[in-house]
Amino acid sequence: MAKKPSAGRSAGSERIDLAISGGTALILDDADTVIADALVAIRRGRIVEVGPRRRMERRYRARRTIRAEGQLVLPGLINAHTHVAMTLLRGVKDDVELMTWLTKYMFPLEARFATREFVRWGALLACWEMIASGTTTFADGYFFEEEVAKAADESGLRAFPGQGILDVPTPDAKTAAEGLVRAETLLSGWAGHPRVTPSLFPHSCYMVGPQTLRETAALAARYDAPILTHLSESAGELAMVRERYGTTPVRHLARLNILDGRWTAAHAVVVDEEEIALLADAGVGVVHCAESNMKLASGAAPLAKMLAAGIPVGLGTDGAASNNDLDLFGEMGSVARLHKVVTLDPTAAPARQVLRLATRGSAAALHRERELGSLESGKRADVIAIDISGPNALPLFDPYSHLVYSAHASSIRTTVVEGRVLMENRRVRTLDTAAIARAASRYGRRISAAVKPQQSSSPEASAPKRP
Amino acid sequence: MAKKPSAGRSAGSERIDLAISGGTALILDDADTVIADALVAIRRGRIVEVGPRRRMERRYRARRTIRAEGQLVLPGLINAHTHVAMTLLRGVKDDVELMTWLTKYMFPLEARFATREFVRWGALLACWEMIASGTTTFADGYFFEEEVAKAADESGLRAFPGQGILDVPTPDAKTAAEGLVRAETLLSGWAGHPRVTPSLFPHSCYMVGPQTLRETAALAARYDAPILTHLSESAGELAMVRERYGTTPVRHLARLNILDGRWTAAHAVVVDEEEIALLADAGVGVVHCAESNMKLASGAAPLAKMLAAGIPVGLGTDGAASNNDLDLFGEMGSVARLHKVVTLDPTAAPARQVLRLATRGSAAALHRERELGSLESGKRADVIAIDISGPNALPLFDPYSHLVYSAHASSIRTTVVEGRVLMENRRVRTLDTAAIARAASRYGRRISAAVKPQQSSSPEASAPKRP
Numbered sequence: 001m002a003k004k005p006s007a008g009r010s011a012g013s014e015r016i017d018l019a020i021s022g023g024t025a026l027i028l029d030d031a032d033t034v035i036a037d038a039l040v041a042i043r044r045g046r047i048v049e050v051g052p053r054r055r056m057e058r059r060y061r062a063r064r065t066i067r068a069e070g071q072l073v074l075p076g077l078i079n080a081h082t083h084v085a086m087t088l089l090r091g092v093k094d095d096v097e098l099m100t101w102l103t104k105y106m107f108p109l110e111a112r113f114a115t116r117e118f119v120r121w122g123a124l125l126a127c128w129e130m131i132a133s134g135t136t137t138f139a140d141g142y143f144f145e146e147e148v149a150k151a152a153d154e155s156g157l158r159a160f161p162g163q164g165i166l167d168v169p170t171p172d173a174k175t176a177a178e179g180l181v182r183a184e185t186l187l188s189g190w191a192g193h194p195r196v197t198p199s200l201f202p203h204s205c206y207m208v209g210p211q212t213l214r215e216t217a218a219l220a221a222r223y224d225a226p227i228l229t230h231l232s233e234s235a236g237e238l239a240m241v242r243e244r245y246g247t248t249p250v251r252h253l254a255r256l257n258i259l260d261g262r263w264t265a266a267h268a269v270v271v272d273e274e275e276i277a278l279l280a281d282a283g284v285g286v287v288h289c290a291e292s293n294m295k296l297a298s299g300a301a302p303l304a305k306m307l308a309a310g311i312p313v314g315l316g317t318d319g320a321a322s323n324n325d326l327d328l329f330g331e332m333g334s335v336a337r338l339h340k341v342v343t344l345d346p347t348a349a350p351a352r353q354v355l356r357l358a359t360r361g362s363a364a365a366l367h368r369e370r371e372l373g374s375l376e377s378g379k380r381a382d383v384i385a386i387d388i389s390g391p392n393a394l395p396l397f398d399p400y401s402h403l404v405y406s407a408h409a410s411s412i413r414t415t416v417v418e419g420r421v422l423m424e425n426r427r428v429r430t431l432d433t434a435a436i437a438r439a440a441s442r443y444g445r446r447i448s449a450a451v452k453p454q455q456s457s458s459p460e461a462s463a464p465k466r467p
Numbered sequence: 468m469a470k471k472p473s474a475g476r477s478a479g480s481e482r483i484d485l486a487i488s489g490g491t492a493l494i495l496d497d498a499d500t501v502i503a504d505a506l507v508a509i510r511r512g513r514i515v516e517v518g519p520r521r522r523m524e525r526r527y528r529a530r531r532t533i534r535a536e537g538q539l540v541l542p543g544l545i546n547a548h549t550h551v552a553m554t555l556l557r558g559v560k561d562d563v564e565l566m567t568w569l570t571k572y573m574f575p576l577e578a579r580f581a582t583r584e585f586v587r588w589g590a591l592l593a594c595w596e597m598i599a600s601g602t603t604t605f606a607d608g609y610f611f612e613e614e615v616a617k618a619a620d621e622s623g624l625r626a627f628p629g630q631g632i633l634d635v636p637t638p639d640a641k642t643a644a645e646g647l648v649r650a651e652t653l654l655s656g657w658a659g660h661p662r663v664t665p666s667l668f669p670h671s672c673y674m675v676g677p678q679t680l681r682e683t684a685a686l687a688a689r690y691d692a693p694i695l696t697h698l699s700e701s702a703g704e705l706a707m708v709r710e711r712y713g714t715t716p717v718r719h720l721a722r723l724n725i726l727d728g729r730w731t732a733a734h735a736v737v738v739d740e741e742e743i744a745l746l747a748d749a750g751v752g753v754v755h756c757a758e759s760n761m762k763l764a765s766g767a768a769p770l771a772k773m774l775a776a777g778i779p780v781g782l783g784t785d786g787a788a789s790n791n792d793l794d795l796f797g798e799m800g801s802v803a804r805l806h807k808v809v810t811l812d813p814t815a816a817p818a819r820q821v822l823r824l825a826t827r828g829s830a831a832a833l834h835r836e837r838e839l840g841s842l843e844s845g846k847r848a849d850v851i852a853i854d855i856s857g858p859n860a861l862p863l864f865d866p867y868s869h870l871v872y873s874a875h876a877s878s879i880r881t882t883v884v885e886g887r888v889l890m891e892n893r894r895v896r897t898l899d900t901a902a903i904a905r906a907a908s909r910y911g912r913r914i915s916a917a918v919k920p921q922q923s924s925s926p927e928a929s930a931p932k933r934p
Contacts, residue, residue: 090861091868095803095817129858294804295872297813324872325859333797334804336562337761341805346764350562390877391596392792394557394904395911397918401558405762405791410857410875437861444862451864 012059018042018419019060023068023385025050026399028075028359028374032352034399040073042381045194045419050375066414066424068385072399074355075374076136076382076417077328078362081228081266081287081316083142084151085114085122087129088443090320092451098236098296105451106321113447114171119144121439123151128431129326130157133409136382136417138326139264139287139316139366141201141228143172145186149196156422156430158382160366161186162201162228165216167209176212180219187223195418197226204230205249206240210256217258224262226366231265231286234298238270250275259284264365266316269293269301276302280309285365288357290335292318300342303335303349312369314362328358329409336404351404385414479526484886485509486527490535490852492517493866495542495826495841499819501866507540509848512661512886517842533881533891535852539866541822542841543603543849543884544795545829548695548733548754548783550609551618552581552589554596555910557787559918565703565763572918573788580914581638586611588906590618595903596793597624598895600876603849603884605793606731606754606783606833608668608695610639612653616663623889623897625849627833628653629668629695632683634676643679647686654690662885664693671697672716673707677723684725691729693833698732698753701765705737717742726751731832733783736760736768743769747776752832755824757802759785767809770802770816779836781829795825796876803871818871852881 018041025038027050039056041048049056093105119142130138139160140148152159163183164170173179183200190198202208202216220227232238232249245252250271253259261283268279268286279286288301306313315335317326332354339349363373371380388396392406415423422430485508492505494517506523508515516523560572586609597605606627607615619626630650631637640646650667657665669675669683687694699705699716712719717738720726728750735746735753746753755768773780782802784793799821806816830840838847855863859873882890889897 087858088862090859090864091872092862092864094865094868094872095814098813101813125858125861132858291804294808295813297807297811297815299811300808320873324868327859327873327875330797330800334801337758337801338804338808340764341761341767341809344764344766346565346568346762347562348764389904391554391592391599391900391903391907392557392794392876394592394907395555395559395914397557397559397911397915398561401561401791405558405561406787406794408794408875408877409859410877433858436858437856440858440861444864447862448864 011057012061014060016041016043016048016060016062017064018416018421019062019065020068020073020383020385020414020416021053021065023071023073024399025375026072026074027376028356029376038073040375040383042383042416042419045381047375047377047379047381049377066385066421068414070389071385071387071413072403073383073385074403075359076384076415077134077358078314078366078372079130079135079138079317079326079328080264080314080362080365081289081318082126082138082140082326083319084126084138084140084148085119085142086319086321087126087326088113088118088122088440089447091324092321092447094324098234109447109450110171112450113443114143116144116147118443119147120151121436121443123148124155124431124436125440126320126326127151127155127157128428128433128436131155131415131422131428131431132412132426133327133329134384134386134412134415135326135328136384136415137362137372139199139228141203143170146189149186149190149198152196153193154430156417156420158195158380158417160197160199160226160228162199162226165200165202165212166207167212168207176208180215184219187219187225191223199226199228201228204237205252206237206244213253213256213258220262227263229263229265231268232270232275233267233293234296235270248275250278254278254282261367264367266318267293267298267301268306269299271302273305276306276309276311280311285312285314285367287314287316287362287365288335289316289318290338291331292322294334294338296322300338303339312361312364313357314365315358327409329403329407332358332404351398351400354404355400381416381419383416384412387411387413478524479528481527483508483510483515483527483529484531485883485888486529486532487535487540487850487852487881487883488520488532490538490540491866492842493539493541494843495823496843505540507842507850509850509883509886512848514842514844514846514848516844533852533888535881537856538852538854538880539870540850540852541870542826543851543882544601544825545781545833545839546597546602546605546784546793546795547731547781547829547832548756548785549593549605549607549793550786551593551605551607551615552586552609553786553788554593554793555580555585555589555907556914558791559788559914561762561791565701576914576917577638579917580910581610583611583614585910587614587618588903588910590615591622591898591903592907593787593793594618594622594624595895595898595900598622598882598889598898599879599893600794600796601851601853601879601882602793602795603851603882604829604839606666606695608670610637613656616653616657616665619663620660621897623884623887625662625847625884627664627666627693627695629666629693632667632669632679633674634679635674643675647682651686654686654692658690666693666695668695671704672719673704673711680720680723680725687729694730696730696732698735699737699742700734701763702737715742717745721745721749728834731834733785734760734765734768735773736766738769740772743773743776743778747778752779752781752834754781754783754829754832755802756783756785757805758798759789761801761805763789767805770806779828779831780824781832782825794876796870796874799825799871818865818867821871822867848883848886850883851879854878854880
C-alpha cells in the first residue's frame, strides 16, 4: 500500500533539494504542456521532473518547498542582449535624434563615468532589476566585464558577460590588442563556472576592423567561447559599412568567413532575404530587441522571416539607456504588438510564439537550448513564479496570453537559478539592495550634474530632426 | 513669530481635508512644474494648492495626511476610451484575424453572456484594475450602462458611462429607439452626480444610421451630454462606410452636420489631412488607442498631425478583449515607442507629451480640461502616488521618462478621486475585491466552457489569414 502523504507535503522516498509546489506550470516543451497544480522537483541545480503535485508528492521528499498556489510557474526569462552597466544611464536622455543621443550624451558620459566601479554598481543594479522581474539569464556586452561576471556570480544569476573589443580606445583598453588580452583573461579566469560563461563582445563591424574580428574569432575558437555583437541595427550603420567595405554588415562578416554557431548577433533590423539565409546557414543566433529598435527609431526586424529561415531568435532589452528598463515582460508585449501593426496582420507574433522567444528562443540564440529555456527534465533549474491574483489576471483564459499581453514584471514572486532561490515573496536574498540603491542614487546625482550644463534651455528644440 | 510645525505634521491655521505629503509632485501645468518634497492640499474634493511641504505645513492643517516620501505624485490618469464590461473577456481569444475575432468570438460571446449582471461584474473588475493602476477617470461605451455608472459610484472612480445606441438588436435594446429611451433614462437618472457624467455611445457610423445619429445628437444637446463613438478605426470600416455612403466616416458625420464639442471619437487611425481639419474645426476630441490598434493590426493614428491641428487628443486602452488590460502606464510606453518606429523619428512622441496625453490630453478630449488632468488649484482632486524605490526607477534622471518608459502600474501606492482615498498602500478601500475575483473566475469558467467546443483542435490554423 502506498504511503499516504500528509497534505501539501512531499513524503516520497526520492530526495530532492527544492520543490516549487501548487502553481500552474508552463513547461515550454514542444507540446506546450501546461500542468495545473504542479510540482517542480529540483536537485543539484537541475530540473528532475515536473508533474501533477499529488503524484509528485508521493514520489519525492523535498528539503525545501516553495508554495506557488495562485501563481504561474515557468522557465526564467532570458535577456539575450543587454549592457547592464548602462542601467546607471537609464533615461538620462530620451527622445532625441540618434547621433545626438550617442555623440552628445552617451559617448561623453561613458568617457567620463564608465569606470570599473561604475560597471560594478550598474551590473549589481541590473541584477537586482532582473531578479525582481523574472529574468534568470542575461548576455552582456560592455567593458570591465569581469565586474559583470562577479555581479552575476554574487547575485546568483546566469550570465554571458562579453568583454568589449573595439578598434578605438575604450574605458578599459587603449587598443583592440589590449581588449583582446583583457578578453582572454576573462575567458581563462572564469572557465568552468557553472553559471558564468565568459564571452567576447566585438562591438560591431563598424567599430571593429577585419583583422581584429579575425583575431576575436580565433580567440573564441581556442576557448570555445560565445561571440556577441551588434549587427545591422539601423540604416545609419548600413551606410557606414557600405562606405567602408562596399557591402552590407552581414555580407561583410560572411566574406570574412568567421561566422559560425558561436555567434549571437543583436538587432538584425535591416537584413534582406539573402542575408537571412547567410545567418541561418552559418548557425548565427539573432537577438530581437523590439523596444530599443522602436525607441531609437531603427525599425522592425523581419522576425517572421528569420524564424521561417530557421534562425534561432531570442529577445533582448538592450541597455537601459535605450529601453529604459530590463523588463522582458514589457518587451514581450511590445514584440507581440509591434509585428502586428507593422505587418497589418493580427495573427503575427502570437503570444505562445513570443513567450517561446523569451525562453527557448533566447536559449537557442545563445546556443544553449539543450540546457536552458524550458522546464524539461535534466535542464538547469532556472524557474520563476508569477502571481496571478491581481485584477489584470482575471479571468485567466490562457496563461500565454496573460504573460505576454497583461502581466506586470513586478508580479514575479520567486526567482530560482541553478536551483538556488534568489528571490522569494519578492524579497531578493542575494543582494544588498539598499547599498545598490544608495550607489545608484549617488551616480544619478553626479551624472545629472555633468549633463545639465551641456543642455541648452530647451534641449529638445536644439536636437536636429532627421531629414 | 511663526508657529513652528512639528516634524512632518501640518500645523497651519487653514483647514484642509487631506494632505499628500513628501512626494515629488508633477503638476502638469503649462510650465511642467515639478516640486520636490511637495504637499498637495485637498479640500471638499478639490486641489487647494500644491507647494513645497515646509511652507505648506505652516499654512495648512490637514485632517488626514498620506505620506508619499519616495513617490511621485501626479494627476490621476484618464482612460478616455474603454469598454469596462469586456474585462470579463480579457484574452479569451488573441492573435486571430479581426473578422474571425469579431464574428466567431466577440459577437457570439456577447450575445450569450452580456447580461446586466455581466456588465455589473465586468465593470467592478475594471474599477478594481483601474484604481490599482492609477486611473482615476474612464469613459465607457457598452450596454446596461447604469451598471457601469453604479460601479463607478460605488468604487469612487470618475466616469463617463456611455449608453450603447445601435441600429441592430443589442443585449439591452431590440431597437435604436429602445436604446435611446435607455440612454435618456441614464442621462436623467444620473444628472448632477459629482463624478458620474452620463453619456451617449452611438457605436459608430457603420452600426448606427443617419437618422439615429441625428436623434442621438439631439438628445445630447437637450441634456448637454457627451457623445462617445468609434471613428475611422480600420481600413475595413472605411470600406464599409464607403460602400454604404460613398464617403469616409469623418466626412459622413461632418455632412450630417452633427459634430460639435460634445463628441469624443476613439481611434481616428485612418484619417487624412482634410478629415483632421474637419475634426479640429468641429471641436471633436480624439482618443488614441495605440495598443488596441497595434494588437488588432489597425495601424498607427497620425498623432503628431492631429496635435498640430489643435485636436484635443487623449489616450484610451480600449476594452480588455483587445489590449488586454486597462493599464495606462503600459499604454503610454506603447504610444511613445509606436510613433518613433512608424515615423522613423526618435524625437516623436516624447515622454512629456505622452504623459500629458494621458492626463490633460484625455481631459481635453472629454471636454473637461478646466476640471481635470492637472494638479492646479481649483481642479478636482484626482491624484495618484507611485513608488519609485524599485530598481527600475534607479537612477531617476527625469520623472516623465520614468513614468512613460519604465514605471509599472502596480507600483501605484495611492489613488485619490474627488479627494476620497480609493487605495492606500495598495489596499483598495472601496471594493470587495475578493467577491469580484470570485465572480470573475466564475464567469471565466462559464465562458471557457462556451468557447472550447467552437474551437477546432488547432484554432490558429483554422483562422483565415488576411490576404
